[in-house]
Amino acid sequence: MTGILRPVAQSPEESSGFRLHYCSLCKATARSWGQLGRFFLSYDLCFLSFFLSSLSSDPLRTKETRCLVHPMKSQTIKQPDRIEDEILKAQFLLLEYQLLDYWKDESGWKKYLAIALHWLVKRKTKRTPPEIRDIVALGISDLQEKEDLHCYDMDHMALVFGHMMEGLVRKIADRCAIPISSEAKTTIRLIGKWVFFMDAIQDLREDVLRMRYNPLKYQYIDLFLGDQSLSESVVTVREKERWKVDLLISHLACSWNELRPEMRRYQEEWDRFFHYSIPAMSHSILTHGFPCLQTSTMEEENGIERSV
């Protein structure tokens, strides 16, 4: 996961729901893994926690607390609940796979650090429920199989990732007794697809240089072997992929529209997420190659209008 699943907000109030869940997950991570565990906190998993919590009919309980990151001013955080507990387990399971990936890709001291961390994380993830472990393992092995074949089909790879994310959310929701509709499943699947797309576009240059797998590298192989420089080729690929990202955003917008009535909390914040954050983040990655989190800069540069 990439850490791009987060709101692009102009003021803290606009992302208050997300922040509430983020602070809560951060604190839970520290409780469970010690203070250093906070470094492994994932925006994407926090997003899933926020998503499931917004679908849940259980009342949202909050409290004011200080922490190591905010020692002076107390923050409002969500009180620990079942969703957070399950998300925490999934977070470290995904970290385990991520470290395995680093282990494979990196060299030198980074490789040894990944091996050591992987060993530590693996000991902790033994408690992960088998159904969650299975769904992630299945998705990862499917992706790995296609990676080994140098699959160039971006849509297919992104969809496999989307299915994995959907499965993960479904299992966590089952364990927390949250009903998940087909609209919610579709939305999560598309979110997963979008994350995979953005990640591939964002990492393309680095993946070509470091000889790592990226479907776009194989899809546009002629371009990379042509006369353009690597940087120029990457920009061309981004432009060529723009129409697909647009379609994906359209798909997501429609899917969200159908899901909206089911969201019990933070509907406006979710509106902003689907209609503003995702398009803005996509445009920034397609234009600059990295996510831009400054709303004003993004609006000026990309011409995205926004009037609240």
Next chain:
Amino acid sequence: MGLKDPYEVLGVPRNATKEQIRQAYNSSVKKFHPDRYTEPHMKELAEEKMKEVNQAYDELINGSSNQGSMSQGYSQPRGEDTQAFQRIRVMIQQRQWAQARSLLDQMSVRPAEWFFLQGIVLINEGDYQQGLSSIESALRMEPQNQEYQQVYQQLRNSSYFYRTRGYSDQTDQTARCCQACATLWCLSMCCDCGSGGC
């Protein structure tokens, strides 16, 4: 996930002779031979390209490629096929993608309309690249067809609805979503924007 189109890999037309295919193969081998590259990442890409070129050549020369596909594609729809296409269009409007796809798969005659409808189904199922290729095939067969042209243009130049509209308020959302659907379902084919829903 299949192999890349061998004709595209070698850059030859679909009606190319074996001699033309051989020539294209030789020139590709010269152009992409890994020994021509010094940087490791370029060497890796060239090796991958050579694999593609060899597979494409093998497929075209050894006859495993479907030489008859285009002649099949150009065939004219019969009466019952026209009816089937109408049914598929209704299914698309009702967003029954799996059923539409299943009916398309059962059809043996594959004129431009078949490729067009398959493209629409694939795109709505999330297979954007294959969907676009399918619509391109339809356009190659019937370049004058305005519906195909319009959908193709709309897909390629998908307007940034979020850039021109942006986030504003609740009332604007229906309009925005309908615009998104219009891009998706291709020119209101499957979206009744008049009713305000998608």
